Amino acid sequence: MLDVAEELVQRRGFNGFSYADVARELGITTASLHYHFAGKEDLGKALIARYSARFFAALGEIEASVEDSTQRLRAYFNLYADVLRKDRLCLCGMLAAEFRTLPELMQAAVISFFETNEKWLAKVLDAGREQNALHFSGSPTDEARMIVGSLEGAMLVTRPLGDMRRFQAAADQLLTSLSLSRQMAEHR
Amino acid sequence: MLDVAEELVQRRGFNGFSYADVARELGITTASLHYHFAGKEDLGKALIARYSARFFAALGEIEASVEDSTQRLRAYFNLYADVLRKDRLCLCGMLAAEFRTLPELMQAAVISFFETNEKWLAKVLDAGREQNALHFSGSPTDEARMIVGSLEGAMLVTRPLGDMRRFQAAADQLLTSLSLSRQMAEHR
DNA sequence: GTCTATAGGCAGATAGAC
DNA sequence: GTCTATCTGCCTATAGAC
Numbered sequence: 307m308l309d310v311a312e313e314l315v316q317r318r319g320f321n322g323f324s325y326a327d328v329a330r331e332l333g334i335t336t337a338s339l340h341y342h343f344a345g346k347e348d349l350g351k352a353l354i355a356r357y358s359a360r361f362f363a364a365l366g367e368i369e370a371s372v373e374d375s376t377q378r379l380r381a382y383f384n385l386y387a388d389v390l391r392k393d394r395l396c397l398c399g400m401l402a403a404e405f406r407t408l409p410e411l412m413q414a415a416v417i418s419f420f421e422t423n424e425k426w427l428a429k430v431l432d433a434g435r436e437q438n439a440l441h442f443s444g445s446p447t448d449e450a451r452m453i454v455g456s457l458e459g460a461m462l463v464t465r466p467l468g469d470m471r472r473f474q475a476a477a478d479q480l481l482t483s484l485s486l487s488r489q490m491a492e493h494r
Numbered sequence: 495m496l497d498v499a500e501e502l503v504q505r506r507g508f509n510g511f512s513y514a515d516v517a518r519e520l521g522i523t524t525a526s527l528h529y530h531f532a533g534k535e536d537l538g539k540a541l542i543a544r545y546s547a548r549f550f551a552a553l554g555e556i557e558a559s560v561e562d563s564t565q566r567l568r569a570y571f572n573l574y575a576d577v578l579r580k581d582r583l584c585l586c587g588m589l590a591a592e593f594r595t596l597p598e599l600m601q602a603a604v605i606s607f608f609e610t611n612e613k614w615l616a617k618v619l620d621a622g623r624e625q626n627a628l629h630f631s632g633s634p635t636d637e638a639r640m641i642v643g644s645l646e647g648a649m650l651v652t653r654p655l656g657d658m659r660r661f662q663a664a665a666d667q668l669l670t671s672l673s674l675s676r677q678m679a680e681h682r
Numbered sequence: 683g684t685c686t687a688t689a690g691g692c693a694g695a696t697a698g699a700c
Numbered sequence: 701g702t703c704t705a706t707c708t709g710c711c712t713a714t715a716g717a718c
Contacts, residue, residue: 318592319509319595321507334683335685335686336713337713346713399591403650404507407506407507456648462587463587463642465593513695523702529702
């Protein structure tokens with residue numbers, strides 16, 4: 307149920323799908339859907355909550371299984387690539403576009419997703435720089451924000467153009483610029 | 495008429511506004527709107543056409559009035575910042591999110607916008623590198639794609655978070671990394 | 683939990699008078 | 701060009717039977 311709705315939102319947007327779409331796909335009626343999610347806002351909140359939980363769990367998984375900072379970044383970028391490969395946008399990236407049309411509680415949940423996401427990334431960046439494995443000029447927070455924006459934007463623009471390599475090129479370039487050992491160090 | 499519709503699409507998305515919204519704002523009826531734009535798709539096509547024309551005219555203006563490559567980039571980034579300052583997304587960035595729900599001709603027009611946009615930017619980047627004013631590792635085309643994605647994404651994520659400085663920080667970082675003279679040169 | 687049935691509203695769109 | 705009036709369809713949502 308959430309699976310079907312999630313796919314629809316990530317592909318078509320929150321304003322681009324209906325209860326009827328979800329119900330048809332599941333072979334049930336819209337009335338049944340309303341039993342589980344009284345209103346579309348409830349469904350939306352549930353979707354963000356589950357997506358966030360899964361995403362942050364994946365971040366924890368990366369921390370647990372990957373030591374190297376560069377490899378952690380690579381794994382992090384892969385989370386986005388996996389979404390895009392399924393011809394979807396990041397759920398919260400899509401909702402960010404539709405932000406002005408969303409109920410308040412959904413807006414707050416979207417903001418919270420990005421803040422937590424960027425906080426985790428900033429931590430990884432900070433640690434990587436500490437170990438002299440990653441190199442960037444500004445604060446870890448600013449760098450994290452820049453990276454999240456770039457990844458979300460790369461997904462956004464890649465999908466219409468339909469060439470997955472475009473996203474990969476952007477991700478590779480981010481990774482390269484962070485890994486190059488001499489470039490930024492000289493300017494600190 | 496197009497002004498009102500454009501604002502609505504850039505703020506709320508193509509699926510997030512109606513003929514009634516436009517008509518109300520203008521003090522006319524939806525029937526009158528249908529006289530000028532038979533269907534929503536026609537309105538959408540007209541919006542993209544005008545937005546693209548205006549955007550590309552602005553690019554021409556930059557070429558005509560600014561010589562320095564770095565300053566051209568700065569002016570280019572400012573086009574995006576100006577849109578965001580009005581609490582809007584790039585029209586085609588918004589439509590890229592909703593891509594899967596758009597009529598075919600609108601999809602084609604969105605793709606065309608990005609291709610022309612990136613072609614212009616790649617030309618500026620190439621010239622700048624030629625003059626040793628800009629520095630990047632891959633092809634001008636790849637770099638242009640990366641920049642467009644980053645700018646679109648920065649707008650996307652900045653708006654919900656509501657802090658314009660976030661976009662500026664991302665733009666500055668792009669500009670800085672392109673301007674630094676030593677970093678990439680060593681790795682060519 | 684799922685159904686049928688239906689409400690009430692708004693969407694995009696059209697006919698025809700002025 | 702703009703209007704009134706209207707259509708048809710889809711949307712979210714609810715009542716109540718099974």
